[in-house]
Amino acid sequence: MTRVVILGGGFGGLAAAQELAGRCQVTLVDRRKWFEYLPAIHELVSGVKKPEHLRLPLAELVARMGHRFLLDEVARIEPDNHRIDLVSGGSLPYDLLIMALGGVDATQRVTGARDHARFFKSVDDCAGIGSRLAELAGKNRVFDVVVVGGGLEGVETLGEILRRFRSYESIRIHLVDGARRLLRDAPPEVDRHLRSLIQPYGVELLLQERVIEVTEGTVRLHSGREIPSDLTIWTGGIGPPPVLERSGLTGGPGEWLEVGQTLQSIEQEGLFGVGDLVSLPGGLSKQAYHALDMGRLAARNLERLVAGRSLLPFVPSAKPxxxxxxxxxxxxxxxxxxxxxxxxxxxxxxxxxxxxxxxxxxxxxxxxxxxxxxxxxxxxxxxxxxxxxxxxxxxxxxxxxxxxx
Ligand SMILES: Cc1cc2nc3c(=O)[nH]c(=O)nc-3n(C[C@H](O)[C@H](O)[C@H](O)COP(=O)(O)OP(=O)(O)OC[C@H]3O[C@@H](n4cnc5c(N)ncnc54)[C@H](O)[C@@H]3O)c2cc1C
Known part of the structure; x- marks a missing residue:
């Protein structure tokens, strides 16, 4: 029997597992017990959503699909030996592999960011940010919050902070981004409209600025300015998971898994990559809906590979x-x-x-x-x-x- 393994139970991995339900038996590995709905985690900052609303138990979901769930962390993949080394010490053999490990927070090697900034990549991260904000607001003294990043995540986070705390006079909010406008890839009208919305609340926009150091109580900018910060929220983009380089699956650090249009690795025939983890010819934005579509297609192509049929190309759907x-x-x-x-x-x-x-x-x-x-x-x-x-x-x-x- 063909041994199929899926690494990662996020959007891409779970969609692939669901597509293969009742068709072949799969082992899905994730280091978390939960599937997490990341596109709404900013709502934990204001408390509109609670952690339990954004999580689903992977073991239960995967068992219902007729597959096996393994709670473990992938340490390394040995593509030549068709084996996955796990952090627990065990290993898992496979014949066909779908990799869907997503990305990790990219701190762009900013000094102190890893130790003193709060990341924005999981339910726990964002629930922690919400609790810290509530704690600061309860102290009845002026406090500073710095949001690093003015892209989708940074802007949505700012919206949630304003939803809950805009009536507090003690909060001072600063947002830093290297671009000239918020949401640099969106039409400029969005930036103008956002500025008009935040203007009454005194949010300080520090655009065309770069963070060079984060300490326990400050954020230092390239221009030399130092902002006091009781809470630094890091939303500055994602990078490839180190396990890729460790497994020799990329040319070097900072590179994503290269796949062809059929989502098959350009180097390993039995390995498919989906979601944020991959770099496709022509490039593609890292979005949940692409990860879902890729997961389903990789599953279908995996079956076609076993059946000796030609593989189908991934055609990204145009969604707003x-x-x-x-x-x-x-x-x-x-x-x-x-x-x-x-x-x-x-x-x-x-x-x-x-x-x-x-x-x-x-x-x-x-x-x-x-x-x-x-x-x-x-x-x-x-x-x-x-x-x-x-x-x-x-x-x-x-x-x-x-x-x-
Ligand atoms: C704050 C925020 C807002 C977003 N908003 C939107 C939006 O509005 N619309 C949209 O389409 N997209 C949005 N996205 C992007 C979207 O969430 C991602 O594109 C999507 O999650 C990618 O799916 P994935 O399956 O590739 O990875 P993920 O969903 O990140 O899943 C990866 C899985 O792999 C597991 N994993 C990682 N490393 C290991 C390891 N070594 N061992 C074992 N398991 C491991 C993780 O635990 C995780 O479960 C947003 C993302 C964030 C963070």
Whole structure:
């Protein structure tokens, strides 16, 4: 029997496992007990969502698909021996492998960042940021929060901080980014609109700036400026997991796993790569919806490889980016087109409910309970505050065109 292993139970790995359910037996390895819905982890900062709303138990999900789950960390892959070395000391042989290990926080080797900044890559990270903010706000003294990064994650985090703490006079918020505008890849109208929204709350934007050092109480910038910081939140991009280089699967540090259009590794026939981990010809943004599509295709191609059939190419689907800005606004960005309004946040919430429901269909009683808890939280934190305020309800129905090219 062909031994199929999937490394990583995030979007890409779990989608691949689901596609192979009932077709072949798979071992899925992850160092976490949970699948985590990363595109909504910023909502933990304001408390709109709780950790249990963003996690699903991998062992239960994978068992329901008819596969085996192994809770362990991958130390190294030995592609020539078709073996995976695990941190627990064991090893796992395979015939065919799907790698879906995602990325790690890139600190761009900034001194002190690893020790003194809070990262933004897991449910625990963001729940910790929310708790620290609540603790600082409870102390009745002025405190400084520095958000490093003005991309999607940095902006969404800023929105959540403002959702919960904008009425606090004691908070001083600073956002640092190397670009000239927020969300550098989006049309400039988004940056202009965001600035108008944050202007009343005195958020300091430090653009075209670079962080060179983080200490326990400060953030030092390239320009020489030193900002006091009680909480430094690092959202400055992701890099490849070190296990790739350690396994000789890339040419050097900072390189992603190179795959062809069929998601097969360019060097190893029996190895497929999906999600954030891979570099595709022509490049592709690192998004959950691409990871889901890649996971499904890699699973189908794996079966085709076994059957001796030709492999199918990955054709990225064109989907709009949905960006929430706390309860102040939301943006649907699609190439040169931008729609703005809080209705976008309900669209984003629906995507979350759909993906979670797809991985965790509400048939067993426990799944039904989890679905109920997610829907109750959405009603309590998002829908009810909107319905109970006439102003917001009117705003809800107003979706403005910010740009149309
Ligand atoms: C804050 C934030 C906001 C985002 N917003 C959006 C959005 O709005 N829309 C969108 O489409 N995308 C968004 N993304 C991106 C999206 O989350 C990623 O593209 C997606 O998670 C990639 O899926 P993946 O399966 O490749 O990796 P992941 O989901 O990161 O899963 C990787 C899995 O591998 C496991 N793993 C890693 N290393 C090891 C190891 N050595 N051993 C064992 N297990 C290991 C991890 O525990 C994890 O479960 C956002 C990401 C973040 C962080």
């Amino acid at each position: 980016m949905l960006l929430s800005f706390g309860d102040l606004s939301g943006y649907l960005i699609w190439e040169g087109k931008v729609l703005e309004g809080t209705a976008v946040n309900l669209a984003k919430e629906s995507v979350y409910q759909l993906v979670m429901g797809r991985f965790d269909p509400p048939s067993p009683r426990r799944s039904l309970g989890r679905l109920g808890s997610r829907l109750a939280a959405a009603g309590r934190e998002l829908v009810w505050p909107t319905l109970s305020s006439v102003g917001r309800l009117v705003g809800m129905g107003r979706l403005r065109v910010l740009a149309w090219r």
